Amino acid sequence: MKSKANLYSWMGALGILALMGFSALGYQLVNGLGVTGMNNAVSWGLYITMFMFFVGLSAGGLIVSSSATVFNIPAFKVVAKPATILSTVCIIVAGIFIMVDIGSPERLLNLLLHSQFKSPLMWDVCVITLYLSINVLYLYLMTRPKPDPKKMKIMSSVALPVAILVHSVTAWIFGLQIAREGWHSALMAPLFVASALDSGLALLIIVLVLLIKFKLFTVEKKLITSLAGLLVTCVAVDAYFVFSEVLTMYYPQEESVMLILNEMLKGSMAPFFWxxxxxxxVIPLAILLFSKNRQKTGLVIFSSVLVVIGVFFKRVWLLFTSFIYPHVEGAPGITLGKYIPGEDPSVVPNFWLKHGQYAPTLVELMIVVGMIAFGTLLFIVLSRRILLASSKEAQQPKQNQSRERLTAAQ
Incomplete structure (x- = not known):
């Protein structure tokens, strides 16, 4: 009863935060994107950062879920339902951030009326729509009274490559832009997929422990240990890709690239990179490399939280480092579209910007917190509806068997 009361308290708090977020969104819709910290120099901000982050969290969850069936890993099949629920909710939240970022909902019609399939942005819209449809259908097949193994196998075989593709296409939005030194890299897609795997898996571990705590789901402790072992492998692969990218940027000592790299290593983005x-x-690898530590749930959760935070930091430095130095040859800078009064009133006010600057406003922060709260609330509702129902169905045959034995004994 205590855990149920705590859950309702959390749901109430999340509901309030979600309401505040949607109220802030309404304010933005009325007043326009001018209420955000975005500008001509930094045209993508916190919303796109969260979009990238949640696409990765979603892809990681579905990859774990579908791999259990594709590669016939019985231990991982146990967490297929919560992983798919998590994946579905994360991609919904990612889609919400895209709609928030475009400013006006009616602009979505332009995707249908004026589609440009040469643009990676349009590729992303298509693959995310497909991905969400697969998530919903996959979850529907899982929750049938008698799931068809053949259909599940087919869906898993489709879901796995699409999950990898959805984050690859998101990466190509950045990697195919030759004008942005910090993005233009063939490693961008592998980097995104690797970080999706470790952040998605880390979030899944955190969620499983919370579901157990609130008595919504039950798994054996050794499964958490096995997932922690997989997590440390994914983190190591992600670290290798980041090292390879930084080394490739540093070694040739190209002036334009070094501007970006120095900003990452010792400039404004250094706190996020390091x-x-x-x-x-460093910390998750130092902890999870030892098998005895992977058997301690507290250390596994601590490491998982750090991994999720680390991947969020990656999204921040990856996005903003390439906005700091705009490419505007032959001009004094980028116009902000407004005058900035100078210290000397006799001097013509300055409206040129030579370096990109951005800081999220209170409206942006409220919307981001509200959408995350809404996603968390949606996950709790779906988990209570699906996982508790599945638990009751699983317990019913056992109860019937016990009754039959009792009757036979009498």
């Missing part, structure tokens, strides 16, 4: 390295790589 935060990812220390929190997302």
């Amino acid at each position: 935060g990812e390295v220390i929190l997302g790589f």
